[in-house]
Amino acid sequence: MLKFDLEKKNGLMRAGVIHTPHGDIKTPCFVGAATRATVKALTMRQMRDLGSQAILANTYHLILAPGADLIKEAGGLAEFSSWHGPTFTDSGGFQIFSLPDVKIDENGAKFKSHINGDKLEMTPESSMRAQWAIGADIHMAFDQLAKSENRQDMEDAMHRTHRWLDRCVAEHQRLRDDGDVSFEGFRSAAARGEAPSAHGDGPDGRGPRKECCHHHMEQYLYAVVQGGTFNDLRAESAKYCASKDVDGFGIGGVFVADGMDEMLKTVNSILPEEKPRHLLGMGQEPIDLFIGAEYGCDTFDCVAPTRMARNGSLYTLDGRINIKNAKFRNDFTPLMPECDCECCKNYNRAYLHHLFKTDEITAKVLASIHNEHFVVKTTDKIRESILGGTFAEYKKQFLSRYYKK
RNA sequence: GCUGGAAUCGUCUAGUGGCAAUGACAAGAGACUGUAAAUCUCUCGGCUUCGGCCUUCGUAGGUUCGAGUCCUACUUCCAGCA
Numbered sequence: 244m245l246k247f248d249l250e251k252k253n254g255l256m257r258a259g260v261i262h263t264p265h266g267d268i269k270t271p272c273f274v275g276a277a278t279r280a281t282v283k284a285l286t287m288r289q290m291r292d293l294g295s296q297a298i299l300a301n302t303y304h305l306i307l308a309p310g311a312d313l314i315k316e317a318g319g320l321a322e323f324s325s326w327h328g329p330t331f332t333d334s335g336g337f338q339i340f341s342l343p344d345v346k347i348d349e350n351g352a353k354f355k356s357h358i359n360g361d362k363l364e365m366t367p368e369s370s371m372r373a374q375w376a377i378g379a380d381i382h383m384a385f386d387q388l389a390k391s392e393n394r395q396d397m398e399d400a401m402h403r404t405h406r407w408l409d410r411c412v413a414e415h416q417r418l419r420d421d422g423d424v425s426f427e428g429f430r431s432a433a434a435r436g437e438a439p440s441a442h443g444d445g446p447d448g449r450g451p452r453k454e455c456c457h458h459h460m461e462q463y464l465y466a467v468v469q470g471g472t473f474n475d476l477r478a479e480s481a482k483y484c485a486s487k488d489v490d491g492f493g494i495g496g497v498f499v500a501d502g503m504d505e506m507l508k509t510v511n512s513i514l515p516e517e518k519p520r521h522l523l524g525m526g527q528e529p530i531d532l533f534i535g536a537e538y539g540c541d542t543f544d545c546v547a548p549t550r551m552a553r554n555g556s557l558y559t560l561d562g563r564i565n566i567k568n569a570k571f572r573n574d575f576t577p578l579m580p581e582c583d584c585e586c587c588k589n590y591n592r593a594y595l596h597h598l599f600k601t602d603e604i605t606a607k608v609l610a611s612i613h614n615e616h617f618v619v620k621t622t623d624k625i626r627e628s629i630l631g632g633t634f635a636e637y638k639k640q641f642l643s644r645y646y647k648k
Numbered sequence: 649g650c651u652g653g654a655a656u657c658g659u660c661u662a663g664u665g666g667c668a669a670u671g672a673c674a675a676g677a678g679a680c681u682g683u684a685a686a687u688c689u690c691u692c693g694g695c696u697u698c699g700g701c702c703u704u705c706g707u708a709g710g711u712u713c714g715a716g717u718c719c720u721a722c723u724u725c726c727a728g729c730a
Contacts, residue, residue, distance in 0.1 A: 278683050299682075337682045357684040383682075467682090495682065524682035531681070546683045553686050554679085569676070607686060 245381070245463040245490035247519045247541075251630050255511050255539035258629040261491075261519050263329040263380035264461040265321050268296050270519065270541035271629070273526055273622040274331060275615060276549065279304045280314070280324040283549050284604075284611040287326045293584055293616040294623065298326055299544040302373050303335030303365075307358055311376035319378030330379035331521070331544070334370045334411075334467075337495070340388045347387065349403070367410035375418045375462060383493050383523070384411040386467040397471035400496075404469045405483045412487055415464045463490035465521060471496050474509045481513035491519040494540065498524075500531050504538055511539030526618055527551070529558075529645055533638045536625045548618045552610035555599050558617040562645055566610070571596040584616035585609070 246262040261268040268274075275282045275290055277298040282290055290298070300320055305311060317323035320330050339345055339352045346353040351366030365373075370385035385407050389400035466484035470476030484492055492514050497503060503525070514520060519541040525531040526545030535543055548558070555567040559579040564571075566578070574592040582588075586595070586609040598606035621641070628637035 276683070283683080284686080301682080304683085331682095333682050338684085342684080386682095388682095493682075498681065500681090521682090527681035545681050546685090547681045550683065550685065550687085551680060554688090556680075565678080567677090602686080604686080 245519070247491070247517065249517070252516070253629065253632075253634070254537075255508065256537050256629055256634065257516070257539065257541070258626050259519070259541060261329070261541070263297075263463075265327065265329045265380055266296075268329050268542065269623075269626060271532070271536040271622050271626050272296050272542050273532065273618045274299045274521075274542050274544040275619075276544050276546040277324065277326070278546070279308070280320060282611070282615065284553060284607040285549070285615065287324060289585075289608075289612055290326070290615070291328070293612055294619050295328075295615065296619075297329035297331065297542070298324075299331040299333060300324075300377070300379065301333045301335060301338060302370055302377065303333075303338040305332075305377055306335065306363075306365075306373055307356055311373040315376040315378060321378070321380075329381075331381045331542075332374045332377055332379040332383065333523070334374065334383040334385040335365055336370070336383075336386045336467075337388060337524070339365055340390075349406070351385075352387075367407040368414040371411055371414040371418060371464075375415075378462065380461070381463045381465060381491065381521075382415070383465050383521075384408050384467050384489070386469060386493075386495055388469070388496055389471055392472065394471075394473055394476075397469075397473055397476055401469040401471075401476055401480050404467060405480070408466050408484065408487060408489075411464065412466075412489060416488075419462070465489060465491040465493045465519075467493040467495045467523070468510055468514075469496050470510075472502065472506075474506055477506055477509050478513060481510040485514050489518075491521065493521045493523045495523045497522065500525070500528055500534055503531070504534050507535065507538030507540065514539075529618075529621055530642060532618065532622050532625060533642060536622070536629065537634070537638070543622065545618070548614040549611045552614040553607045555606075555610065557595075557610055558614055560641075560644055561647070566592060566595050567599045568596075578613060579617075582613065582617065582620075584613050586613040586616075 247259055249257050249259040251258045259270050261270060275295045275298045278301040280300050282298065305314060314320055314323050320332070321327050339354050342354050342357060344355050351364055351369070353362065353364045355361065356363055365385065367385040371382070374382040386404040387400045387407065389396040466487050466489040468477065468480045468484050470480040494507070494510060497506070511520060520539060521542040521544070522535045522540040524545055525535060526543040527547030532543060555565050556563050557566050557578060560581055571592045576591055577587045578592055578595060579587050590609060595606065595609060598609070624637065625634065628634040
């Protein structure tokens with residue numbers, strides 16, 4: 244069972260530590276979206292330097308390229324990507340259901356590769372096998388998203404997600420217990436009698452290498468709660484997921500912060516408090532992180548910070564700005580004076596504006612460093628405020644400034 | 649100097665007499681939430697009571713119901729020949 248220590252609780256809100264084979268995650272924590280085993284525009288070194296604790300990759304993308312077996316051959320996701328810290332994988336469900344030609348039945352999903360049109364199929368079992376081969380610390384159950392906001396569609400998707408969850412759990416346990424997946428040639432830290440360490444403590448700041456390799460007995464499964472916008476369905480889904488032998492929970496199918504507080508109140512009151520909860524895909528808006536943490540979520544992931552960075556939309560404490568706007572042409576102040584990221588400490592808005600207008604690669608790098616740092620640090624501060632008993636104050640102060648006007 | 653050719657909205661560019669006029673870039677703005685996203689959308693002569701009105705295709709004339717498109721002259725540029 245995945246070890247999760249709760250340090251402080253206040254209502255549904257909590258701070259804790261998830262102990263993974265690749266190191267600890269202090270929660271609440273923003274997990275970087277590394278869909279194709281890379282955080283776009285950033286090196287893993289840059290991710291570590293900006294304070295990221297964990298990354299989340301996507302099974303769908305990694306199956307298409309370079310293939311789950313190749314990542315297994317490389318020693319697993321952490322080793323392959325040189326992240327050497329805690330890792331998650333998403334099941335691939337979300338991506339597959341957003342493809343144009345998907346055929347979904349009880350067995351799984353048939354779809355075409357968006358790269359070369361190959362006809363592929365993914366089932367709960369094959370997603371589990373792929374995730375075990377990829378070897379992240381924490382896996383998501385293969386779930387189905389509703390094809391519309393319609394209640395019947397939501398309900399159908401939820402029930403199928405539940406049936407698939409049973410198959411995911413069974414396959415996960417089989418893979419764990421039968422040792423179907425083995426990683427010969429690599430020794431786990433545990434096997435060498437060394438404490439696995441998080442990251443950043445190697446002589447070169449990159450953390451240990453081979454000895455950091457994951458141990459095949461230690462991969463964990465999160466069930467995914469569905470139910471859409473209907474809180475009675477959410478409650479039903481939470482109850483179902485809570486009854487299963489899983490290590491934690493993903494909360495999926497959330498698209499806007501609006502109404503999220505009530506939904507999370509429903510779900511997280513039902514989910515067992517001793518297991519961690521990941522809010523899937525939310526974190527574009529700071530309010531997502533505050534509401535998510537306030538109502539009991541421990542980890543978050545979102546592609547928006549890096550995507551928006553690449554498109555020139557940058558976070559500041561006073562809201563997002565589009566650095567490409569003409570008004571920044573000769574603004575020689577830092578992007579965000581209160582920020583201590585590499586971008587804000589060394590460069591100014593006029594320079595960033597120039598890099599974007601001339602389409603320099605560095606524009607996207609610096610912007611991604613800043614945006615990722617912003618959400619990571621904001622979540623870290625949420626954690627500190629929970630530990631220090633000042634969450635309500637911090638939330639009010641932060642949000643009133645960010646969303647003023 | 650002669651002979652050809654060319655001048656279109658910031659730039660390049662399309663344009664058989666019915667055009668406020670093509671496309672690209674640039675410019676201006678917006679979007680982005682488990683990443684088919686270094687992507688996508690909108691605006692881009694002026695005014696507008698949104699029906700239109702006005703001014704535009706080097707300059708000045710002309711032919712024509714109608715000219716960016718045809719004719720004349722001029723100006724500038726390019727190529728070749730002197």
